[in-house]
Amino acid sequence: MIDPYYSSQQDSLSEHLITVNSKNVKVRSSKVEINNSPKYQDVWATVIYVLVVLITLVIAGISIPHMDTDKLCDGCKRKRNSSGNSTSDMIIMLSACLISSILFTMIYMVLMQRFAGKMIIGTFIISIILNLIYAIITFFINFIMGFVMIFFAFLYILCFFLWRSRIPFAKVMLTTVTTVTKKYPATIFFGFMGCLIGAIWYGIIGITLIASITYFNELIGGTSYVIYVFLLFSFYLSAQVINNTVHVTISGLFATYYFCGITQSGSNKIQVNVKNPTLKSFKRAITTSFGSICFGSIVIAVFQTLRALAQSAKNDAQEDGNCLLVILMCCIECILSCISDMIEYFNVYAFTEVAIYGKSYCQAAKDTWELCKSYGIDAVINDSLISNVLSIGSLTIGCLSAVIVIVIGFILGISNAISFIIYGIIAFLMGCMIFSVVAQVINSGVATTFVCLCEDPETLRYTKPELWEKIKDTYPSVLI
Incomplete structure (x- = not known):
C-alpha cells in the first residue's frame, strides 16, 4: 500500500511504481517522490494550541456555573408560551429547510460539473449586474461612496474582458474538482464535521465569554479584560485551526488523486490505488501536519484579534466623541484588515x-x-473566476430554500408573518451554510490541483493524458 505523502525532489526525473489492477505501473515524476515516513512538524505550535484550549475550558468551568441564567430562562419561556405554531409544524418547516438546502446544493453541484464554462460566464455577468445595482443604490445614499462603488463596478467589468481568455482553464479546473468530490463524497462529510465541531466549540466560547466578563469583573476587576482578549484570541485561533484542518485534509486527498490516480486503459475512468485516501489525509492533518496548521493559524489569529480590539477601541472612541482616536483606530483597523486578508x-x-x-x-x-512570484496572478484570476460561481451559488441556494420553506408554510396554513420571516431567514442561512461546506471543498481542491500542476505537470502527462491535453490547450504556459 502506498502512502501518498510527498517530499520535494531537486534532482532530475525520477520514477516510482503505482499498483493498478494488480499491475505495477511506472510513473515518471519530475519534482516529487513518495514519502513513507513523514516527520512531525512545528510541535511547539501544537503545544500552544492545546494550552489555549485547556485554559479556555478552565475559564469555562469556573465562569459558566456562576452565570445568571434566570432572566434567559424566563425569556425563553415567554417566547414558547407566545408561539402559536405547533411542534409538528416546526419540525416540518425545519426539515424542509434542511432537505431543500441539501437538494439544491446537489443540483448545483451537477450543474457545475456539466456546464462549468457557461456557469462561470453567467455568474460573472450576474456579479457585474449586482455590483452595478449596489453602486447605484450607494450613489443615492452617499454621493462620494457612490462614485467609489461605481468605479469598482466598472473595474469588475474590465476584469471580465481581460480575463475571458482564462475562462477555459477555470472550466477545466472546476469540472475536474467537482468530478473528484463526486468520486469521494467523504470530502463533503469532513466539511460538515468541521462545521459541526466548529459550531459546538464556538458556542462554548461564546457562552464562556458572556459568563466570564460578568463573573471575573465582579471578582477581580480589570483582569476581566485580559480574559476577554484571551477568549477572543482563542475563538479566532480555534476557527482557523478547524477550517485549516479541513482544508489540509481535502488538499491531501486531491494530491493523492493527482499523483496516484491512473487513467485505466480503454476507458476514461481514473483509479486511485489508495484505500480510504480521505481518511489517510485526515490522519496526517491531525498528526504530523497539525503543528504546521497551528503555526499558520496562530499567525492569522493574532492579526484578527488585534483588528477586533482596534474595532472595539474605535467604537468606544465614537461613544466618547474622540474624533482623533476614531480616525487613528480606523487607520489601524484598515491596515490590520488588509494584512489579515492577505x-x-x-x-x-x-x-x-x-x-x-x-x-x-x-x-x-x-x-x-x-x-506566487511565478504563478501568483494566474492563481488570483483562477480563484476569482471560480469564486464567482460559488458566491452566486450560495445566494441562489439560500434564496431557493427560503422560497420552498415559505410555500410549505402556506400549505400548512401558517398565518403568522413573523413565523414566515423567521423560517425564511433560517432556510436562507442554512442553505448558505450547507453550500459553504461544498464551496470550501471545491476551493481546497482547486488550490491543490493548481499547486500540483504548477510544480509537477509531467506527472499529469503520464497518469491522466486526457486531462493533460485539455490543460495544454487552455493553459500551455504551465507546461513549459
Missing part, C-alpha cells in the same frame, strides 16, 4: 504545500512565496 489568502496555498509535502509552516510559506 495572510489568510496566502495561507490557503501554504497549507496546500503542507498537505502535499508535509512541510513545516515556514518552509511551506517560503515555497508558496516562490510559487
Whole structure:
C-alpha cells in the first residue's frame, strides 16, 4: 500500500511504481517522490494550541456555573408560551429547510460539473449586474461612496474582458474538482464535521465569554479584560485551526488523486490505488501536519484579534466623541484588515504545500512565496473566476430554500408573518451554510490541483493524458 505523502525532489526525473489492477505501473515524476515516513512538524505550535484550549475550558468551568441564567430562562419561556405554531409544524418547516438546502446544493453541484464554462460566464455577468445595482443604490445614499462603488463596478467589468481568455482553464479546473468530490463524497462529510465541531466549540466560547466578563469583573476587576482578549484570541485561533484542518485534509486527498490516480486503459475512468485516501489525509492533518496548521493559524489569529480590539477601541472612541482616536483606530483597523486578508489568502496555498509535502509552516510559506512570484496572478484570476460561481451559488441556494420553506408554510396554513420571516431567514442561512461546506471543498481542491500542476505537470502527462491535453490547450504556459 502506498502512502501518498510527498517530499520535494531537486534532482532530475525520477520514477516510482503505482499498483493498478494488480499491475505495477511506472510513473515518471519530475519534482516529487513518495514519502513513507513523514516527520512531525512545528510541535511547539501544537503545544500552544492545546494550552489555549485547556485554559479556555478552565475559564469555562469556573465562569459558566456562576452565570445568571434566570432572566434567559424566563425569556425563553415567554417566547414558547407566545408561539402559536405547533411542534409538528416546526419540525416540518425545519426539515424542509434542511432537505431543500441539501437538494439544491446537489443540483448545483451537477450543474457545475456539466456546464462549468457557461456557469462561470453567467455568474460573472450576474456579479457585474449586482455590483452595478449596489453602486447605484450607494450613489443615492452617499454621493462620494457612490462614485467609489461605481468605479469598482466598472473595474469588475474590465476584469471580465481581460480575463475571458482564462475562462477555459477555470472550466477545466472546476469540472475536474467537482468530478473528484463526486468520486469521494467523504470530502463533503469532513466539511460538515468541521462545521459541526466548529459550531459546538464556538458556542462554548461564546457562552464562556458572556459568563466570564460578568463573573471575573465582579471578582477581580480589570483582569476581566485580559480574559476577554484571551477568549477572543482563542475563538479566532480555534476557527482557523478547524477550517485549516479541513482544508489540509481535502488538499491531501486531491494530491493523492493527482499523483496516484491512473487513467485505466480503454476507458476514461481514473483509479486511485489508495484505500480510504480521505481518511489517510485526515490522519496526517491531525498528526504530523497539525503543528504546521497551528503555526499558520496562530499567525492569522493574532492579526484578527488585534483588528477586533482596534474595532472595539474605535467604537468606544465614537461613544466618547474622540474624533482623533476614531480616525487613528480606523487607520489601524484598515491596515490590520488588509494584512489579515492577505495572510489568510496566502495561507490557503501554504497549507496546500503542507498537505502535499508535509512541510513545516515556514518552509511551506517560503515555497508558496516562490510559487506566487511565478504563478501568483494566474492563481488570483483562477480563484476569482471560480469564486464567482460559488458566491452566486450560495445566494441562489439560500434564496431557493427560503422560497420552498415559505410555500410549505402556506400549505400548512401558517398565518403568522413573523413565523414566515423567521423560517425564511433560517432556510436562507442554512442553505448558505450547507453550500459553504461544498464551496470550501471545491476551493481546497482547486488550490491543490493548481499547486500540483504548477510544480509537477509531467506527472499529469503520464497518469491522466486526457486531462493533460485539455490543460495544454487552455493553459500551455504551465507546461513549459
